[in-house]
Amino acid sequence: MRDDSVKKMDGNIFEKILGQESLFLDRKAFDHAFEPSHLPHRDREVEALVRNLVDALNGHIPSNMLLYGVPGSGKTVVTRFVLGQLREKGKDMGQPVRTYEINCRHVDTRYRVVQTLASKLAIRGDVPIPFTGWPTDRVLEHLIDRMDRAGGVHIIVLDEIDNLVERAGDNLLYNLTSLNTILKHSRCCIIGISNDLHFTQLLDPRVAGRLGQEDVIFHPYGATEIQDILSDRASTGLRDEVLEQGVIQLCAALAAQEHGDARRALDLLRISVQKAEQRSQIRVEPRHVRLAQSQLEHDQVTPVLQTLPLHQKLVLFSIRINEDNGLRNISTGEVYRTYSDACLNVNVEPLTPRRISTLLNELDSLGMIMARNVSKGRGGRSKQVNSAIPKTIDAITTMAEADPLIAEASRCRYRLQSQL
Numbered sequence: 001m002r003d004d005s006v007k008k009m010d011g012n013i014f015e016k017i018l019g020q021e022s023l024f025l026d027r028k029a030f031d032h033a034f035e036p037s038h039l040p041h042r043d044r045e046v047e048a049l050v051r052n053l054v055d056a057l058n059g060h061i062p063s064n065m066l067l068y069g070v071p072g073s074g075k076t077v078v079t080r081f082v083l084g085q086l087r088e089k090g091k092d093m094g095q096p097v098r099t100y101e102i103n104c105r106h107v108d109t110r111y112r113v114v115q116t117l118a119s120k121l122a123i124r125g126d127v128p129i130p131f132t133g134w135p136t137d138r139v140l141e142h143l144i145d146r147m148d149r150a151g152g153v154h155i156i157v158l159d160e161i162d163n164l165v166e167r168a169g170d171n172l173l174y175n176l177t178s179l180n181t182i183l184k185h186s187r188c189c190i191i192g193i194s195n196d197l198h199f200t201q202l203l204d205p206r207v208a209g210r211l212g213q214e215d216v217i218f219h220p221y222g223a224t225e226i227q228d229i230l231s232d233r234a235s236t237g238l239r240d241e242v243l244e245q246g247v248i249q250l251c252a253a254l255a256a257q258e259h260g261d262a263r264r265a266l267d268l269l270r271i272s273v274q275k276a277e278q279r280s281q282i283r284v285e286p287r288h289v290r291l292a293q294s295q296l297e298h299d300q301v302t303p304v305l306q307t308l309p310l311h312q313k314l315v316l317f318s319i320r321i322n323e324d325n326g327l328r329n330i331s332t333g334e335v336y337r338t339y340s341d342a343c344l345n346v347n348v349e350p351l352t353p354r355r356i357s358t359l360l361n362e363l364d365s366l367g368m369i370m371a372r373n374v375s376k377g378r379g380g381r382s383k384q385v386n387s388a389i390p391k392t393i394d395a396i397t398t399m400a401e402a403d404p405l406i407a408e409a410s411r412c413r414y415r416l417q418s419q420l
Helices: 043-058 075-093 110-120 136-150 161-168 171-177 205-211 223-237 247-257 262-278 286-307 310-324 332-345 353-366 395-402 404-410
Strands: 065-069 097-103 152-159 186-194 214-218 369-375 381-387
Touching (some): 043 065, 043 152, 043 186, 043 214, 075 152, 110 171, 136 152, 136 186, 161 171, 161 186, 223 247, 247 286, 262 286, 286 395, 310 332, 332 353, 332 404, 353 381
Parallel strands (some): 065 186, 065 214, 152 186
Antiparallel strands (some): 369 381
């Protein structure tokens, strides 16, 4: 029998949304992979790449390069822009230039990097190289043969190169930076991109010397520079006059607080426009930016909180309940005392203080806490710890919903200091 309380919907449920005029002209303008025709405030960095890579158009070998900078400082987009112009000019001049971009966070082993490069150079009739199973040296031989067959200059971009070195060591970089001593009919140049200015300390000095022949530092964007980037993208991707006064300035200011990350600013502006659209509003207001900021924080932090290993959850739980009790700049000793009580309450064997110090470093790297070393004179050094999780997120509840042991720990009582 039909339930009369359920109203029958007229027409297709997507019709209302499809009929709504979008505030976007081109959403792709806000994608991280979008390649703009203009790069504000990166003239110096573009010039540095151009002056080196022009050698490829003259039949010479460009120097290997390392590009450093915080996330969102334009390293990848500048590299793509310059290489696109280089390929275009090479085609006009009859000087073949081939470029390859590999993200070493996704392709993070020696075998997979070489296999990916060799596969990009495959032509009809070549033996397919499997994703795994061959000796790496055999794959490297195929890569060298195919590079020589193609001729010209090959430019290999290794984005997030520090991740490759941490996981696989520097043997591959030794191989790649040695290619020009083996190649007969072609030349090769390596461009490494890293967020870590000090990652070359992990390299053998011979590899570091070959790889870092030219270094380019990308400084973080300031708020006014981010405003210019957003204005450029808005003129391409949004309809005229949909942004109220102050929207771009607020997005830029919030992103500048995140170490000048232009990608975060683009995400904020894109989601702000979506928030306005969802409310059937024709103008984007600063309050939409605040809603977007809250969503971004939730989307980025919540999955991390839910998937932390148990002991990291217990350490973070210990920090948060101390903060809820009014403490700031919490010592590692106080964290450990509360952590030990929490372990006792849920019948889990506590880790050693040394291991907990390592977990604190890992939480700091994840951006969940801020830990700084302080000197205690003759007492040595200690850490002072504060949570870095946005106040809009209830970390304990989020972890408790994902882990019954944290839920159990949160129902227990603790001996906490009232202040530090």
